[in-house]
Amino acid sequence: MFVKICGLREERHVETCLEERVDAIGFVLTPSPRFVAPERARHLVNLVDDAALTVGVFRDETVDEIERLAEAAGVGAVQVHGQRTRAELAKLTRPDRKLIRAVSFDDPSIEENWGEDMLLVDAPHPGSGQAWDYASMAASLTRRDGTYSVETGEGPARRWILAGGLTPENVAAAIEAANPWGVDVSSGVEASPGVKSSQLIREFMAAAR
Numbered sequence: 325m326f327v328k329i330c331g332l333r334e335e336r337h338v339e340t341c342l343e344e345r346v347d348a349i350g351f352v353l354t355p356s357p358r359f360v361a362p363e364r365a366r367h368l369v370n371l372v373d374d375a376a377l378t379v380g381v382f383r384d385e386t387v388d389e390i391e392r393l394a395e396a397a398g399v400g401a402v403q404v405h406g407q408r409t410r411a412e413l414a415k416l417t418r419p420d421r422k423l424i425r426a427v428s429f430d431d432p433s434i435e436e437n438w439g440e441d442m443l444l445v446d447a448p449h450p451g452s453g454q455a456w457d458y459a460s461m462a463a464s465l466t467r468r469d470g471t472y473s474v475e476t477g478e479g480p481a482r483r484w485i486l487a488g489g490l491t492p493e494n495v496a497a498a499i500e501a502a503n504p505w506g507v508d509v510s511s512g513v514e515a516s517p518g519v520k521s522s523q524l525i526r527e528f529m530a531a532a533r
């Protein structure tokens with residue numbers, strides 16, 4: 325199971341993620357309680373080196389702003405939330421960087437392949453810690469055969485990541501219900517908004533794997 329821990333700001337929590345062999349570490353480069361300046365993100369990205377995929381998280385920035393901030397932070401992937409077009413996604417596609425398209429679970433484009441490397445399926449308000457009905461989405465996807473296969477958790481064209489309100493307590497059941505390729509968490513491994521907990525990161529990793 326691919327696991328991404330998002331919203332890192334402190335070295336000690338990056339170190340915990342590396343000890344726990346997290347697959348991807350996210351840095352929020354958009355306004356948020358978890359915001360980290362690109363220069364600070366670059367420092368943390370350098371600590372990670374190539375031990376995990378480093379991800380810059382964006383919401384409403386323009387393509388040019390995303391390029392500038394991602395370059396400044398030195399991340400290996402961009403995670404793009406907000407109302408987006410296929411043309412914007414195409415502009416953000418680069419061979420040396422992964423592209424994660426983030427959509428709400430009720431977004432009709434969930435069924436479409438926009439050329440992303442990974443699709444992140446989230447609650448309507450990302451980073452809110454809001455859980456949603458993971459099992460219903462899996463049931464509705466099961467009725468469609470095409471882009472996705474919930475049997476394998478990986479469709480012919482892409483990989484999908486479950487996010488939104490995951491915690492050490494509910495992640496195992498969420499994986500069981502929705503059979504994603506990966507999971508992503510932010511609020512659920514925090515002691516308070518924007519402040520990560522090494523203990524909760526460890527508990528989440530144990531439960532997800």
Ligand SMILES: O=C(O)c1ccccc1N[C@@H]1O[C@H](COP(=O)(O)O)[C@@H](O)[C@H]1O
Pocket residue numbers: 330331350352354355356357358381382383405444446450451452453454487488489490508509510511512
């Ligand atoms: O974390 C944020 O503040 C944030 C801000 C803007 C866009 C995305 C954000 N976080 C992403 O939200 C999901 C789930 O978060 P949570 O576990 O429900 O708190 C995750 O993909 C984060 O990358």
